[in-house]
Amino acid sequence: MSKRPSKSSSEPLSAARRDPLDGIPLLNILSAHDRQRVLKELTESRYRKGDFIFREGDPTEYFHIVKEGTVKCVKSTPDGKECTLKVLMPGDLFCCDAAAFDGTAHPGTAQPMGEVSILRMRKKTYFDMLRRSPEAALEVIKYLGNRLHEAQEKAKVLALDRADQRLAALLVDLAARNGQADPHGIRLGIRLTRQDMANMVGTTTETVIRIMGRFKRQQLVSGTANRLLIRNLAGLKALASAS
Amino acid sequence: MSKRPSKSSSEPLSAARRDPLDGIPLLNILSAHDRQRVLKELTESRYRKGDFIFREGDPTEYFHIVKEGTVKCVKSTPDGKECTLKVLMPGDLFCCDAAAFDGTAHPGTAQPMGEVSILRMRKKTYFDMLRRSPEAALEVIKYLGNRLHEAQEKAKVLALDRADQRLAALLVDLAARNGQADPHGIRLGIRLTRQDMANMVGTTTETVIRIMGRFKRQQLVSGTANRLLIRNLAGLKALASAS
DNA sequence: CCAACAACCTGATGTCCGTCATGTTATTTC
DNA sequence: GAAATAACATGACGGACATCAGGTTGTTGG
Numbered sequence A, B: 001m002s003k004r005p006s007k008s009s010s011e012p013l014s015a016a017r018r019d020p021l022d023g024i025p026l027l028n029i030l031s032a033h034d035r036q037r038v039l040k041e042l043t044e045s046r047y048r049k050g051d052f053i054f055r056e057g058d059p060t061e062y063f064h065i066v067k068e069g070t071v072k073c074v075k076s077t078p079d080g081k082e083c084t085l086k087v088l089m090p091g092d093l094f095c096c097d098a099a100a101f102d103g104t105a106h107p108g109t110a111q112p113m114g115e116v117s118i119l120r121m122r123k124k125t126y127f128d129m130l131r132r133s134p135e136a137a138l139e140v141i142k143y144l145g146n147r148l149h150e151a152q153e154k155a156k157v158l159a160l161d162r163a164d165q166r167l168a169a170l171l172v173d174l175a176a177r178n179g180q181a182d183p184h185g186i187r188l189g190i191r192l193t194r195q196d197m198a199n200m201v202g203t204t205t206e207t208v209i210r211i212m213g214r215f216k217r218q219q220l221v222s223g224t225a226n227r228l229l230i231r232n233l234a235g236l237k238a239l240a241s242a243s
Numbered sequence C: 001c002c003a004a005c006a007a008c009c010t011g012a013t014g015t016c017c018g019t020c021a022t023g024t025t026a027t028t029t030c
Numbered sequence D: 001g002a003a004a005t006a007a008c009a010t011g012a013c014g015g016a017c018a019t020c021a022g023g024t025t026g027t028t029g030g
Helices: A030-041 A124-130 A134-160 A163-178 A195-199 A206-217 A233-240 B032-041 B123-133 B134-160 B163-178 B195-199 B204-216 B233-240
Strands: A011-014 A041-049 A064-069 A071-078 A081-088 A111-112 A116-122 A178-184 A184-188 B010-012 B043-047 B063-068 B072-077 B082-088 B109-112 B116-120 B179-182 B185-187
Touching: A030 A124, A041 B116, A064 A124, A064 A178, A081 A134, A081 A195, A081 B134, A116 A124, A134 A163, A134 B082, A134 B123, A134 B134, A163 A178, A163 A184, A163 A195, A163 A206, A163 A233, A195 A206, B032 B116, B032 B123, B063 B123, B063 B163, B063 B185, B082 B134, B082 B195, B109 B185, B116 B123, B123 B134, B123 B185, B134 B163, B163 B185, B163 B233, B195 B204
Parallel strands: none
Antiparallel strands: A011 A041, A041 A116, A064 A116, A071 A081, A071 A111, A178 A184, B010 B043, B043 B116, B063 B116, B072 B082, B072 B109, B179 B185
């Protein structure tokens, strides 16, 4: 069972409030009628650092969409090692990581990285919606296709590249997905510790620290968790794809 | 452009012949009417070792389904290293590896492992079918969800496990998907060289040879490429999931 | 059957990176 | 603003695995 956060709120949404479906590509295709229907079923919850949205092994009753903040999908081994499968941004859907359309239990754990807001609806409701709206179903198919592609790319990188290349690739990816312009380069919008990065690229914290130190000396990046700055995106790209 | 095999045949299928859609879960949900329609559009091609069904970068015009034999989906680096993303068996659909529903170019290369037979149809035809049949679309969604789950599991294994554990996990997986009972254990139905295995678990041929040597000494497996035999499935499972 | 080739095997050597240990700087928290 | 904690940093050491180089067995084809 997922531990519910001490201070999380949970409330049904009324259609009267500002439409919370805006900016969620997977729901935008819906007809006005279907939107109403979906809205009635949607629930919003807030979580903070340390909470669990759900844990590996929990039954997959709900369907989740990130509204605000970032969420990480994590798998862990009995001996405490962790692997972050994917960082989800606003608009992403997950259940966990959308992998459990067919399954009964969550294959991974979902944890907020800071303050987040999550939209949730019953799986059955969502499936009914897809049955009624083939266009929405096609949208989901495309979304899943892309996610599958991503996951395979990640597997390839893990299989073939060195730790510094994997790390460079991560930074490039995050800059594209989450970066905001800054006088000296690209600021990353998420707080990301060396530990977080290590879990994302399949190494240890120490290794990430050493590599980031090197990157810093080479003027590729600067800053730490709260204020990560990409100073030379091209350089990182070159490193990432250096056969 | 994909090189077409020297001796491959390619012919439209008539509905009169034995129904080639049997045993393909993703098409079985279709109504009789839709089956007819799909059948008219299906083309069957044969390939053999050394051919390419398509290559990384080719445009994704078609949708593929494995009818007979096994196909591997491969990504490679400029300097000749390869990574096998997935082995596809009869009934599996790929395009490549189903990741390109949304894309324009194949993210990987598809190669037959021995003699194979492939069913092919235009992407547009398939999409039209999904639009008309929400149940079929849901089936595809579930299929993709499972594939995504698989890919993430693979990433986790690559990130956290040692080479011998990854190899053990591969053998366990293949035994389940492709094994046939044998007086002394489980025979693997596909021909699999040490090189193939290395590409699948992200190591080198030499390392696989050494580890397989150890497995052989420990009575876990026996045989080589043509005649791989799992002698102690439980033992391999234990190794694979030994934190 | 013999040649040619692919697959398999073995050893030596180096390197990337994990592990452990310990210290320093940031960030919270009260 | 001091204490507590989390994050960052550095060094020493070893192990897992890649790489290179060579040798043996097995399979295929003329």
